[in-house]
Amino acid sequence: MLELLNQPTHQQQNRDWLAFAQSLGQQFSPSEQAADANDTFVAENFEILRQSGLSAMGVPQEFGGGGASYTEVCETLKTLARHCSSTALAFSMHTHQVMVPAWKWQHQNAPVDGLLKRIAQEKIILLSSGGGDWLPGSGTATRTEGGFLITARKAFASGAPAGDLLMTSAVYDDPAEGKTVLHFALPMQTPGVSIVPTWQAMGMRGTGSHDIVLANVFVSDQAIALRRPADKWHPAFHLITMIAFPIIYSVYVGVAEAARDLVVQHISNCDDEHIYYQVGGLDNELTAAKIALQHMISTSISSQPGFDITNQIMTGRALVARSVLGVVDMAMEIAGGRSFNRPFGLEKLFRDAQGVRFHPLRDEAQRKLSGQLALGYDRTLL
Incomplete structure (x- = not known):
């Protein structure tokens, strides 16, 4: 290699x-x-x-x-x-x-x-803690001369062992503005930064999504790229949503395609009406995932970030997730008992696909956001 x-x-x-x-x-x-x-x-x-x-x-x-x-x-x-x-x-x-x-x-x-x-x-190589932090942020920023001391534990930092620069944040309790999330880029070689090898997961086991610990790490005022209120939508998060999620969810559609192709390859000589019906249903689910993903991609390409676009992207994320899980579930059913056997390969794809559930916004939060926007309550989100 x-x-x-x-x-x-x-x-x-x-x-x-x-x-x-x-x-x-x-x-x-x-x-x-x-x-x-x-x-x-x-x-x-x-x-x-x-x-x-x-x-x-x-x-x-x-x-x-x-x-x-x-x-x-x-x-x-x-x-x-x-x-x-x-x-x-x-x-x-x-x-x-x-x-x-x-x-x-x-x-x-x-x-x-x-x-x-x-x-x-x-x-x-850039690392992200955005999915684990999301709108609330995590960790504590304490004021010191010339900047802040950061104490935090950032979970789910995929690719951590290979990373050079961590794009992350911490929460500062500003005396005037209240809880404020500070965003900054932090070299992984900075004193006080360490990786704790915690990643033992059901699926996506090779991602190295370990915890990154920041122990009184100094970040200068000049290194703070963004300050925003905690727990509130911000233009930066509309942009992150628009750009990041079609890329991330392209991965899961690829997993679903692999599961579909593996099953079809192994039953290609089967002449059974029920199998025809099952494979047709599997292909319907995969097509739904592809259509939803393509809508996410085309929306990202043609749009400016904002609540409406965030809503479209997150709705697409929910639809892709539902269909990807449907594909791998149907694939297991079609393959039957051999799908339970690890060397066949479908078991790994099934496990890896389960990660599609856990990226923000999860279903309940996505539906709430979509409903708020539909009913005109977007001002309460600012």
């Missing part, structure tokens, strides 16, 4: 991202299987993603990146996921953190060129 590191970078391969992802995915699969069996991180796969240039695929060409479109990024993650679920999901957490500043540069002329150049030139 390490032979890939000596091959031409993707920029020299006519930017055929999907073919490149297909090739990598097939070669990543053995490491993915070993990581799943042993609760280890897909470290070798991530190093190849870094060195091959795929980690900078979404960085504009002006800054030395691959210049891939948003659609290409989503399709690439979906293609990787068909072969290596954990690798793709952990990589999606880096990738959406790349695409957010790329969008800001393209649409707002934001001064993010320094970060984008570092991603391309230094091959840094």
